Amino acid sequence: MSELSHETRRQIGVLVNRKGQVEYVMVGTATGIEMPDFGRARVSTDRFRGLRCIHTQFNDEKLTRDDLTDLALLRLDLMSVIQVDRSTGLPGLVYSAHLLPTAAQDLAENGNATPYEFLEPALPSQLDVNFPELISSLEDEMARIRLSARSRQEGRDRAILVGVTTGPGGDAEESMAELAELALSADVVVLDKIIQRRSRIDPKTVLGRGKLDELLIRSMQVGADIIVFDQELSPTQVRSLSVATDLKVIDRPQLILDIFAQRAQSREGKLQVELAQLKYLLPRLVMGQNSAFSRLAGGIGGRGPGETKLETDRRRVRDRISQLEKQVTALSRQRQERRKSRVQRALPTISLVGYTNAGKSTLLNTLTSSDVHAEKKMFATLDPTSRRLRLPFEQEVIVNDTVGFIRDLPEDLVAAFRATLEEISGSDLLVHVVDASSPHARQQVLSVTKILEDLKLTEIPEIIALNKSDLVSEEEVEMLSKHISLDKSVDCVAISAIRRNSLLPLIESMAERVAAISSTPDTVTV
Ligand SMILES: Nc1nc2c(ncn2[C@@H]2O[C@H](COP(=O)(O)OP(=O)(O)OP(=O)(O)O)[C@@H](O)[C@H]2O)c(=O)[nH]1
Ligand SMILES: [Mg+2]
Known part of the structure; x- marks a missing residue:
């Protein structure tokens, strides 16, 4: 190969199978070589391709980045480069590398991984690697690692x-x-x-x-x-x-x-999530990743049968969307009715809003001694819950728990959860719950404020409850409260939703606000 390379001034390469037979011969340029197109044929993840590549090279470079990329992408058994002397055409050192089966494990354990292992460079006459043994031990190891990883993470993406x-x-x-x-x-x-x-x-x-x-x-x-x-x-x-x-x-x-789809429990929640999902899907259906037809249709560029099918799919999705929209509108009307009857009974409403995982549901539970689902996962709450609460001075109020917010909340989702979110718009007071122990608390307050603005809810009076204060020092809470007051002018109260006796300042502040509302004539409804 060195001789031929020297004669033609081109890189020459071969792909050799495990029996030692040459399956492909490649002739490149002076500086590069192209691997044959294996198409999208994937090799089982427990194995290598069963081919090793050996090619010549003039530069003093060892294995290039391209070599290593080919090694990994094609899952070759081995990549070897023979350096050819430009003037004599004699072979110099041979550099080789193979993939490492332990990369995934290293990554999990140390946070980084070297994907390749380089063999000691040697002259061709001195190479004495037992190749079949090397490759079969690598494959055994790879299969073992995958097996144990898979059983640990059964069925999860x-x-x-x-x-x-x-x-x-x-x-x-x-x-x-x-x-x-x-x-x-x-x-x-x-x-x-x-x-x-x-x-x-x-x-x-x-x-x-x-x-x-x-x-x-x-x-x-x-x-x-x-x-x-x-x-x-x-x-x-x-x-x-x-x-x-x-x-x-x-x-x-x-x-x-x-996540919303996994969590949705109520009929209303499920409807809203499905609507959001379909709206998200629709523009992506034209060339969706899931449809084999779409790739074909795109590939041959004509209006093939695939496209016709897609059109039907799209029409079906559109029909379903308008059906769901009608149902969601109906629900929203029902909620409005319910709200009205509450207003007639003149019960002030307080909504707990805030970033996901801030502790809204926990706060509702502690405030009203109830048992609303709360957990460490994000978006634990999808279905709003209301509870009655008696404040000092004999005031009765309704407290709403709501869906958590997050930065860049998908628009379709906001639109679909309109009915749920409208519930907030009827409130007399917002208690904006903040996870004071999050390093991103201030940013989260801004994100929530932005969503409240988008939903046109900034007219409603707001109290900020700096929650989880049990996890941070008093100074930190103080600092956060100062920072927040730089961004917006609202009252901040420190609380810990898991400690009932820490809630008094918040309850007092709520009672004060509610009292102010009830004594303002124009908000009293008959
Ligand atoms: N240490 C501590 N943990 C809290 C406090 N309040 C809530 N948590 C925890 O924070 C996690 C999230 O609480 P949730 O009440 O589910 O939060 P949420 O705001 O309702 O969240 P979403 O419904 O997902 O928007 C849970 O694991 C709670 O136990 C608190 O004051 N101190
Ligand atoms: Mg919740």
């Missing part, structure tokens, strides 16, 4: 999270941390996180070329079956990405939708 940012770094990290929490709440196993900083987002693939390769390699190594992007992706981006990676690709809004 295994994901790599990806964030691409053009902004400041801290923001992206914070957002990714939240994405990881969302993934956890959706019962997805997070295998790795990748953040890329770029001057601009690639309109087609979001990530740059090199990063996309890296992502592919990573996902193969750790056995990911789903990629979750932190930002909203356009339908075209989802398609290019899922074609390029051959994996399920979803974005943050879809992840939130999935």
Whole structure:
């Protein structure tokens, strides 16, 4: 091979199977070589491809980045490079690398992994690796690791999270941390996180070329079956990405939708989630990742049978959407009626609003000694609950627990949960619950404020309850309260929703506000 390379001034390569037979011969240029197209044929994740690549090279470079990418993407058994002396054509050192089966495990244990192992460079005459033994021991190890990983995470999606940012770094990290929490709440196993900083987002693939390769390699190594992007992706981006990676690709809004779908209990909740999901799906159906037809139709560019089927699908989805919208409107009317009858009974309403996981349901439970579902996962509450509460001075009020907010709440979701959120609009007072122990508390207050603005709810008086104060020092709560008052002028009260006796200042503050409302003539309804 060295001789031929020297004669032709081209790189020459072969792919050799495990019996030692040459299956492919490749002739490249002076500086590069192309692997044959194996199409999308995937190799079982417990094995390598059964082919090792050996090619010549003139540069003094050892294994190039391309070599390593090919090794990983094609899951080759081994990649070897023979250095050819430009003047004599004699073979020099041989450099080789193989993939490491332990990458996934290392990643879980130490947070980083070296995907490759390099063999000691040697002259061709001195190579004495027992290749069949090496490769079969690697495959055995790989199968063992996967087996144990799989039994630990039976049936759960295994994901790599990806964030691409053009902004400041801290923001992206914070957002990714939240994405990881969302993934956890959706019962997805997070295998790795990748953040890329770029001057601009690639309109087609979001990530740059090199990063996309890296992502592919990573996902193969750790056995990911789903990629979750932190930002909203356009339908075209989802398609290019899922074609390029051959994996399920979803974005943050879809992840939130999935959580809502998992959680929805009541008929109303389920209706609203389905509506949001279909609205999200509709524009993506044209070239959806799930339809084999859509790829075909796109590929041949004609109006094939696939497209006709898609049109029917789209029509069906649209019909269902308008049906659901009617039902949601009906529900919203029912709620309005119920609200009216409450107003007639002149019971003031207080709504607990706030970021997801802030402790709204816990607060409602402690305030009213009830047993509303509260848990560490995000979006534990989807269905609003109301409870009566007797405040000091014999005032009776209704307290509403509500759906938690999150930054970049998907628009479709807000629209679909209109009926639920309208419940807030009838309130006389908002108690904005904040998780004071979160490092992002201030940011979360801003996100909630923005959503309240979007929902036109800023007219309603608001008290901020700095919750979970048992987890932080008094000074920290004090500091947070100062920061918040810089952003907006509202009263802040520190509480701990799990300690009944810490709630007195809040209850007093609520009673005061409610008293103020009841004594204002124009809000008294008959
Ligand atoms: N240490 C501590 N934990 C709290 C406090 N309040 C709530 N929690 C915990 O925080 C978690 C979330 O509480 P939830 O009441 O479910 O929060 P939520 O605001 O209703 O959340 P969503 O319904 O998901 O929007 C639970 O694990 C609670 O036990 C508190 O004052 N101190
Ligand atoms: Mg809740």
